[in-house]
Amino acid sequence: MRRLLLPILASLPVLAALLGLGTWQVQRLHWKQDILARIAAAEAGPAVPLAGQPPPYTKVVATGRLDHAREALLGVELRGTTLGAHLVTPLLRPDAPPLLVDRGWVPMERSQEISRPEGEVAVTGYIRQADTRDWNSPRDDPAGRRFYLFDPAALGAALGLPPPAPFGLVALAAPGSPAGALPAAATRLPRPDNPHLGYAITWYGLAAALVGVLIAFLLRRRREPAA
Numbered sequence: 001m002r003r004l005l006l007p008i009l010a011s012l013p014v015l016a017a018l019l020g021l022g023t024w025q026v027q028r029l030h031w032k033q034d035i036l037a038r039i040a041a042a043e044a045g046p047a048v049p050l051a052g053q054p055p056p057y058t059k060v061v062a063t064g065r066l067d068h069a070r071e072a073l074l075g076v077e078l079r080g081t082t083l084g085a086h087l088v089t090p091l092l093r094p095d096a097p098p099l100l101v102d103r104g105w106v107p108m109e110r111s112q113e114i115s116r117p118e119g120e121v122a123v124t125g126y127i128r129q130a131d132t133r134d135w136n137s138p139r140d141d142p143a144g145r146r147f148y149l150f151d152p153a154a155l156g157a158a159l160g161l162p163p164p165a166p167f168g169l170v171a172l173a174a175p176g177s178p179a180g181a182l183p184a185a186a187t188r189l190p191r192p193d194n195p196h197l198g199y200a201i202t203w204y205g206l207a208a209a210l211v212g213v214l215i216a217f218l219l220r221r222r223r224e225p226a227a
Contacts, residue, residue: 004222032196035192036194045059054127059125062169063122066101066123067091070160074086074102082107087103091121102186104171104185142157
């Protein structure tokens with residue numbers, strides 16, 4: 001009996017860990033599905049006036065004046081064979097902190113005119129939360145107004161702004177915008193990846209395989225004569 005009990009006891013912690021990881025991925029799957037459902041609902045619905053600190057991906061409209069003299073470039077993105085970045089411009093709002101607006105992608109080599117509307121504007125877009133900086137984060141170039149992480153506090157300080165809102169606004173292209181206009185604003189809200197179902201199947205599959213191997217091993221040991 002002992003020769004059967006020891007493999008079972010050795011397998012139980014591994015089986016518990018595999019089942020726990022699978023269950024965790026199922027929970028993550030439901031969490032991600034909820035986020036995707038909220039994004040889809042926000043995209044289908046009308047924009048709401050910006051107030052307070054809305055959650056990420058909320059579609060809002062903010063009113064103010066774009067301060068084009070203090071725009072900056074964010075990130076690096078290759079479109080086709082053209083290297084570019086996102087144009088971030090402060091939106092100055094009366095009685096509210098400046099709001100950093102990602103107006104869209106622009107090429108590094110600018111042979112085409114970039115739209116810079118003057119006066120009061122209403123910008124429709126979705127809320128973007130700040131990026132988290134760690135030891136592996138790329139270093140920004142504040143003097144050159146080149147940034148690789150969306151850090152509103154760092155951007156605001158480099159641009160000489162009062163403390164900006166702790167989140168940003170990613171502008172959405174207005175209906176009927178001409179093709180090829182710059183900046184190339186987003187046309188839809190982003191969808192985060194949702195690989196958790198595959199992960200859950202993998203962990204549960206490994207748990208099932210472990211049980212199968214253990215059963216086969218125990219059946220074989222039972223047929224062997226006792227030493």
